Amino acid sequence: MTPAQRLTDRKREAIVQAAIAEFRANGFDATSVDKVAARAEVSKRTLYNHFPSKDELFEEILRELWRCSASLEERPYDPDAPLRDQLVALMMQKMALLGDDSFLDLARVAIARALHTPEQAHEMVQRLGEKESGLVGWIRAAQKHGRLKAGDAALAAQQLESLVKGAAFWPQVAMGQPKLNARAQRQVATSAVDLFLSHYGA
Known part of the structure; x- marks a missing residue:
């Protein structure tokens, strides 16, 4: 695995963990992509590169x-x-x-x-x-x-x-x-x- 791939994987994991924290604290409806990106310390563009929608991000949590x-x-x-x-x-x-x-x-x-x-x-x-x-x-x-x-x-x-x-x-x-x-x-x-x-x- 290249350094770039490892960084990508770390960002994806950070997004998932941030989403879990936000969904748990605020519920699904009150959680925004902006809040998840801010908590994960990534840009919204980076988040959308991994998860095109909030629903798909939640589905990853189920997985x-x-x-x-x-x-x-x-x-x-x-x-x-x-x-x-x-x-x-x-x-x-x-x-x-x-x-x-x-x-x-x-x-x-x-x-x-x-x-x-x-x-x-x-x-x-x-x-x-x-x-x-x-x-x-x-x-x-x-x-x-x-x-x-x-x-x-x-x-x-x-x-x-x-x-x-x-x-x-x-x-x-x-x-x-x-x-x-x-x-x-x-x-x-x-x-x-x-x-x-x-x-x-x-």
Whole structure:
């Protein structure tokens, strides 16, 4: 990569981060391209070279949110490892993402905008759900091995995710509650897994 390309990439990242800050502080409608450019310390022309419109800039934020979720490492089902330990490890990995400041900022921006544009909300949920299908695959493998009850794996995954997000995502995003500390994260993860296994364990 040439120095010019690196500079271009840095400017693009500065624009995205500035947009996240402005959208979060002022909302989508009250955020102007001028404010984003000023915060990013770039010209409006430079901003438009990267993002032809405010809508396209917001769409990049949605893509960044999806990339954050997609960056989670896949943990394949291990038929020889304790089931509870595997699920707790999966949920702790989810906790690490849900407790990341950048992810929470992106989620707040995306959710606030999505409330006004249901079509974007639908797309966001669909794309984030693509990554969470990894948990669905894990559950199906455990069902096939006879360690979890047969049934709707997608519903089971959604229920487990909801137990975790109900304590470690939605209160922080919607009500401004502080992030959970490491001890509280593990407590939420283990209690969610135990509740899940009390119903789905074979």
